[in-house]
Amino acid sequence: MTKLLASFRLMAIPLAALVLSSQLQAIPIRVLAWDSEVAAMHLAIRDSKGVTVIESMHPSKRTAAYKIATGKTPLVVEALDLKGPDGKPITTEIKIPEGMKQPLLVIQPAEKPGDGIRIIVLEDDAKTFDWGSTRFINTTDKKLVFSYEKETVELPPSLEPVKVKPGGDARNMEVKFFSSDQLDRPFYSGIWEHDPELRTLIFLASVEDTGTGPVAMKMISEDRRNTKAADGKR
Known part of the structure; x- marks a missing residue:
């Protein structure tokens, strides 16, 4: 009986370690x-x-x-x-x-x-935030609208990202931003480059209109080619 209890204790120690490791995930x-x-x-x-x-x-x-x-x-x-x-x-x-x-x-x-x-x-997983896409986070208190080529996307006030993926080859695109209550007058228009090797995170934030528009944009792009090069050096 004593030998049986000793054997049980020896088995219980690695089992406890296994349970603990399953609770801790990196x-x-x-x-x-x-x-x-x-x-x-x-x-x-x-x-x-x-x-x-x-x-x-x-x-x-x-x-x-x-x-x-x-x-x-x-x-x-x-x-x-x-x-x-x-x-x-x-x-x-x-x-x-x-x-x-x-x-x-x-x-x-x-x-x-x-x-x-x-x-x-x-x-930030590339399977969700994939290459060639842009994610918008509208931190303003207004519903905004983003248009590119022939597409229109609503950007509600939320910390939940809205993803846009034009698809296709690298090219220049005309883009516009509107307030949802002024769809006939964009507060921003420009030419952006679409590159299937990039993914871009864009935060939209309210600012006082000083002639540059009521919304500021913070854009952070990441290039898959640079990521591959960095991985190759590790």
Whole structure:
């Protein structure tokens, strides 16, 4: 009987380790700074395994991917250069939707200085955000409309991206933006290049109309050719 119990204990130890490892999953997380103010901050991601400092943040380029352990312990971003009343770094929780494969953390400054940061979490997996497509995120409080060639796409106010994929070969396209209540008068028009090797994330934000229009655009493009070249050097 004693030998049987000893054998059971030996089997239970690796089984417990297996259960624990199944609860902790590592996913690749990349970070995009909203502006140069955020890019200059000293930030880190804390997971169940410890703290990972976020390096080389940039307003127009994603960071390298960090393998972050997800599980029961909440993921947070720590602002190492901003302290709360308790003297500890200000933390902001990372809320990753279930099933998201490759989160992109878009980090914005908080509305009030000294309050830390705000985080928008987006799916960045190429199977969802594929090459040759553009994703729009309308952060204004107005419904907008985007037109290209003979297509028209509604852009409701939401942090949920709206994807546009023209398809076909590389070419120039005439594009226009409208407010939904002024469809006869675009507030922006221009010629954009469609390239099936690029994918572009565009944030639309309200600004005071200073002659350039009521909406500002933040565009972040990524080139598959550069991604392949970087992968080949690793």
